Amino acid sequence: MELDEIDVKLLRLLQQDASMSNKALSFELNKSIAAVHERVRKLKRLGYIKKTVAILDRHKIGIGLISFSQVFLKAHTFEVLNEFEKEVAKFPEVMECYQMAGSYDFMLRIATKDMDAYHIFLRHRLAVLPQVNTVQTYFVLSETKSETAYPL
Numbered sequence: 001m002e003l004d005e006i007d008v009k010l011l012r013l014l015q016q017d018a019s020m021s022n023k024a025l026s027f028e029l030n031k032s033i034a035a036v037h038e039r040v041r042k043l044k045r046l047g048y049i050k051k052t053v054a055i056l057d058r059h060k061i062g063i064g065l066i067s068f069s070q071v072f073l074k075a076h077t078f079e080v081l082n083e084f085e086k087e088v089a090k091f092p093e094v095m096e097c098y099q100m101a102g103s104y105d106f107m108l109r110i111a112t113k114d115m116d117a118y119h120i121f122l123r124h125r126l127a128v129l130p131q132v133n134t135v136q137t138y139f140v141l142s143e144t145k146s147e148t149a150y151p152l
Contacts (some may be wrong), residue, residue, distance in 0.1 A: 001046055006031065007043065013029075015148070022040070043070035052054075063114060065113065065114050067140065068107060068108065069138075070135070070136045071134075073106070074130075081099070082089050084131040084132070085099075088108065091125060093111060095111075110141075118137075
C-alpha cells in the first residue's frame with residue numbers, strides 16, 4: 001500500500017504523541033473523527049503501526065547505565081545464530097539486538113541499574129551462552145539524542 005499525504009502526517013503525529021485522541025488528530029488533519037479512526041485501524045492492520053507504548057524516563061525507574069556490546073560468536077551456522085538470537089531475546093536487559101556485517105556478529109543495547117548489575121548480567125547470563133566467544137562493551141557517558149520517531 002502506498003501512503004498518501006494524510007497517512008504520512010498522521011504517522012508523524014502519532015510518533016510524537018501516540019496518546020492523541022481521534023478528535024485531536026481529526027482537528028490536525030482536517031478530517032472527520034471517523035475517517036481518522038479508520039485510517040489508524042488500517043495502518044495498524046497493515047503493520048505500519050506495530051504497537052503503542054509509553055516511553056519511560058529511565059533514571060526515574062532506576063536504569064542508570066546504558067551500554068553497547070559487540071558480541072563475537074564461536075561459529076556462524078544457521079543453528080548457532082538462531083540459538084543465540086532466541087536466548088538473547090529472553091534477557092530483559094537487552095533492549096535491542098542487531099546482527100551486524102563487519103568485524104563482529106551482534107550489537108546489543110543493554111540497560112541496567114548500574115555497573116554492578118551489568119557485571120552480573122555479563123558474567124552470569126550473556127557470557128555463559130554457549131554460542132558466545134567474546135563480548136566487547138562500551139558504556140554511555142552522556143546521551144545527546146535519543147529519538148523514537150522515524151523520519152517520514
